[in-house]
Amino acid sequence: MDNLKDKTAVITGGNSGIGYSTAKLLKEEGAQVIITGRRKEAIEKAALELGVTAITADQSSISDIESLALKVKQDFGKVDILFINAGIAGLGNIEQASEEQFDSIMNVNFKGAYFTLSRFIPILNDGASVVFLSSNTASMPGPESSVYSASKTALNSVMKSAALELAPRKIRVNSVSPGPTQTEVMKKVGLDEATVNGIMDMVVEKVPLKQMGKAEDVAKMVSYVSSDAAKFITGADFIMDGGMVLA
Numbered sequence: 001m002d003n004l005k006d007k008t009a010v011i012t013g014g015n016s017g018i019g020y021s022t023a024k025l026l027k028e029e030g031a032q033v034i035i036t037g038r039r040k041e042a043i044e045k046a047a048l049e050l051g052v053t054a055i056t057a058d059q060s061s062i063s064d065i066e067s068l069a070l071k072v073k074q075d076f077g078k079v080d081i082l083f084i085n086a087g088i089a090g091l092g093n094i095e096q097a098s099e100e101q102f103d104s105i106m107n108v109n110f111k112g113a114y115f116t117l118s119r120f121i122p123i124l125n126d127g128a129s130v131v132f133l134s135s136n137t138a139s140m141p142g143p144e145s146s147v148y149s150a151s152k153t154a155l156n157s158v159m160k161s162a163a164l165e166l167a168p169r170k171i172r173v174n175s176v177s178p179g180p181t182q183t184e185v186m187k188k189v190g191l192d193e194a195t196v197n198g199i200m201d202m203v204v205e206k207v208p209l210k211q212m213g214k215a216e217d218v219a220k221m222v223s224y225v226s227s228d229a230a231k232f233i234t235g236a237d238f239i240m241d242g243g244m245v246l247a
Contacts, residue, residue, distance in 0.1 A: 003227045005030030008076050012036045012059050012116060013086030015046035017183035018133060021215035022083055022222050023050050029223060031081065036068060059086040059112035060104070069119040078125040081226045084113045085133040087151075091144045102147050109151035114158055117173075124171055129226035132159050132175040133218075136241040139177065152177070156237050163235035172234035174225045179241025180204070181213040208243035 009026045013019040014035025027033045027050060035050070037043035038058035047054030053075075057068040072079060087109045090101055113132060124130070134152045141149035156175055163173040180203045204210055221238055224230055239245055 002030040003223070003229075004081070007031040007080040007226075008034070008078065009081035009083065009226070010034045010036070010072060010079050010120070011083045011085055012057070013133075014052075015039065015042045018178070018181065018215045018218045019083070019085040020046055020050070022085065022219040023052055025216070025219040025223050026081065026226075027052055032076065034072060034076065037086070038064075059084075059116060060107040061112075062115050065112065065115050065119050068116075069123060072120075073123045077123075078128075079120060079123055080125050080128050082117070082120050082124065082128065082130045083133070083222055083226075084116050084131070086112065087133060089148055092147070093144055094146050097147065105147045106151055109148070110154045110158075113155055117158070117162060121166070124166075124169075127170045127231075128172075129230075130162065130166075130171065130173040131222050131225055132156075132173075134159075134175040134177040134237060136177045136179040136239050136245055138237075139239060139245045159237070160235045167234065172225070172231070174230075174233060174235065175237045176218055176221050176225070177237055177239045177241070178213050178218050179239075179244045180207065181215060181218065183215055206244060206247065207241070208247050211242060213240055213242065 004026055009031045011019050011023050014023045015037040023033050023035050033052040035047055035052055036055050036057045040056040043054045043056055055068055055071055057064040088105055090105045132155050134155050137145055137149040138152035138156050159173050159175045166173060
């Protein structure tokens with residue numbers, strides 16, 4: 001379990017869900033892990049549980065991103081793995097869309113992710129791995145999800161451009177696009193367990209494999225594409241949705 005021994009990994013949005021599971025796995029595989037998040041108490045609690053380092057930073061803020069990159073450089077030097085995971089969801093139809101909702105989603109999911117990569121490039125080691133957390137909605141947009149889907153589609157486009165730009169330094173850039181994944185997000189918005197289970201049942205019916213994804217599985221994919229086993233993979237989007245995009 002030391003595939004990532006002596007590697008330094010930064011994970012944005014690491015206090016819960018996929019970010020938390022990935023931090024746990026990368027730590028188990030020998031990496032030195034730094035997690036970030038905008039809620040100081042939550043990110044420090046997660047870091048204590050995981051035995052990793054916490055740095056408070058809001059991915060929607062360019063100044064926070066720049067301070068984060070500077071702090072990581074000062075305290076850890078170069079970075080080997082950058083998992084740009086932080087993101088927010090949001091539903092709403094185009095006709096009734098508000099500028100506030102548009103900006104809140106885009107500022108985290110696209111603009112923030114873009115500038116996180118931008119500001120971290122100088123402190124990435126040659127041969128490093130960058131992974132964006134995207135979504136299967138980038139490949140199968142639906143009603144009520146135009147802004148969220150657009151943010152992830154844009155992210156995948158940047159991923160491919162970055163893969164080409166950073167190839168001379170052997171830095172690989174990929175994305176992982178989960179479908180429905182079991183996390184605490186629905187409970188966080190105040191839904192009771194019965195409602196959450198009902199939603200999950202409806203979602204599972206749309207998945208050919210008839211199951212929800214797990215955060216741990218996404219973490220394993222991030223670990224794989226960040227390891228030497230994937231050193232010839234760049235510019236790829238790994239869809240993990242039980243076949244939803246095919247249906």
